[in-house]
Amino acid sequence: MDVVVLIGRILFAALFIGSGINHLAQANAMTGYATSRGVPLAKVVVPVSGVWIIVGGLLVLLGIWADLGALLLLVHVVLSAALMHAFWQETDPQARQGEMVHFMKNTGLAGAALMAFALFAAVDDLGLTITGPLFTLN
Template identity: 35%
Template sequence: MESNKYLPLLGRILLGAPFVMSGLGKLAAYGGTVGYISAVGLPAAPLAYILAVAIEVGGGLMLLGGYKVRWASLVMAAFSLATAIFFHHNFADQNQMIHFLKNVMMAGGLLQIAYFGAGPWSLDARSSQSASRTADLKAS
């Protein structure tokens, strides 16, 4: 079906946009975010903060543009699982359980993108078409 070609783009938007929003929110709340990271006992909280912002904003933008999504999705899936384990492991708190499951589901969606790729409406697709044309020109 012709309309299915837009589904990977929609999926990347639905997964990428919340990551970008979350990363930008962290940029606006350095002290609180670093304090929260420290409170759960993770070492080097300022470094963890920088990594979190880079993964969320950078990875989210890569998903939105469809650029190197297989690599970005794997990193973001690992980040989502690590976040679930370190920050949302108190299953006695229903809110924490919901956040844990949300992160696990996001990781699942990201692994789907890692396997299937960005789809036709992406920078990855454009670069593979360009590489294909270049190879054809060299072969002739």
């Protein structure tokens, strides 16, 4: 089971770490997009969210308080779904469909992050981690 969880951590974290790096490397483009979606203080929010998801991804990947990392990622995807992919506000059918797909993707990632949090917080010894959980769900 340890290796299976490790592979899952690698695959899950890679998405967020890559996205966080993109937030920083493409900050101007990401800020423009966030601004167009009505995100307040987008110039600050974009790099902060990039660092946020890199940290969350690294915590999950390395198994350092992976439960905390999963919570950080959960917060990000919930906020991103609500702020960036509000499909219900779209009037163009194609734009609505595209935003709905992104919203549902983020909803699914939120579910995965919540399950990861529960797994890491409930099971003390998943093995192949650097630390145990920060939170306890027993």
